[in-house]
Amino acid sequence: MACFAAPLAEAVITTVLMKRFEKKEKMTDAPNESQAGIPWSRKLKWLNNLLWGGSALLALEHIWHGEIIPQFPFLTALKEPGGVLPMLGEIATVGVGMAAFVTLVWFFMIKIADARAKKAAVSGKTAETEPCI
Amino acid sequence: MYLIITALAAAVATAFWYKNRLNDKLHLGALCLMYWGAALMWLVDCVAAIIAGEEEIIDTSLNAALLGICSVALGLAIWLILLLIRSRRNKSQATSINSH
Numbered sequence: 001m002a003c004f005a006a007p008l009a010e011a012v013i014t015t016v017l018m019k020r021f022e023k024k025e026k027m028t029d030a031p032n033e034s035q036a037g038i039p040w041s042r043k044l045k046w047l048n049n050l051l052w053g054g055s056a057l058l059a060l061e062h063i064w065h066g067e068i069i070p071q072f073p074f075l076t077a078l079k080e081p082g083g084v085l086p087m088l089g090e091i092a093t094v095g096v097g098m099a100a101f102v103t104l105v106w107f108f109m110i111k112i113a114d115a116r117a118k119k120a121a122v123s124g125k126t127a128e129t130e131p132c133i
Numbered sequence: 134m135y136l137i138i139t140a141l142a143a144a145v146a147t148a149f150w151y152k153n154r155l156n157d158k159l160h161l162g163a164l165c166l167m168y169w170g171a172a173l174m175w176l177v178d179c180v181a182a183i184i185a186g187e188e189e190i191i192d193t194s195l196n197a198a199l200l201g202i203c204s205v206a207l208g209l210a211i212w213l214i215l216l217l218i219r220s221r222r223n224k225s226q227a228t229s230i231n232s233h
Contacts, residue, residue: 053167098174
């Protein structure tokens with residue numbers, strides 16, 4: 001119905017956070033990437049790509065299935081009588097589940113990337129172990 | 134079906150990104166993450182369908198396959214637009230540095 005609304009809302013929040021971290025890192029002379037791990041702005045950029053990209057493709061699926069319409073109120077569930085509660089229920093269960101699962105995968109991803117960056121700093125290699133995403 | 138097609142696209146994009154990971158001028162990482170994001174979300178949708186007891190978990194119809202192809206095409210289109218925006222931004226930054 002509108003399950004992508006939850007990851008989309010999270011994407012908006014993480015984009016704002018990413019911009020703040022970018023500003024902060026520019027203002028404070030951020031230490032070498034490999035010494036302090038990967039900067040938070042870059043990590044949040046990965047999460048943003050996951051969430052915005054996923055939400056965009058899911059929105060296409062909803063348009064395809066006629067759940068999103070080009071006129072107000074844009075969601076067919078809002079037009080149908082008694083359709084609002086099931087829609088909110090789906091956002092709260094499936095939508096939140098999607099956002100949580102993507103965030104969990106990202107969390108493990110940044111843990112691995114940080115560990116590799118620190119290992120590379122110790123061994124003195126940076127280019128080989130720090131691919132740019 | 135669109136979950137399978139998007140996951141396959143994600144795997145292919147990841148393979149290309151891994152090959153060029155040291156010099157990712159095409160920003161393939163963004164494309165990979167976009168596809169993986171959608172694949173993960175559809176996976177959760179699938180699990181929710183299983184829990185709800187739906188009979189047809191993976192839709193293997195032609196319509197679903199077409200949707201999968203369109204999803205991959207949309208991902209590519211977004212990635213191309215991002216590439217264009219980035220190259221324009223880089224060009225304008227280079228010209229402003231040269232003028233100073």
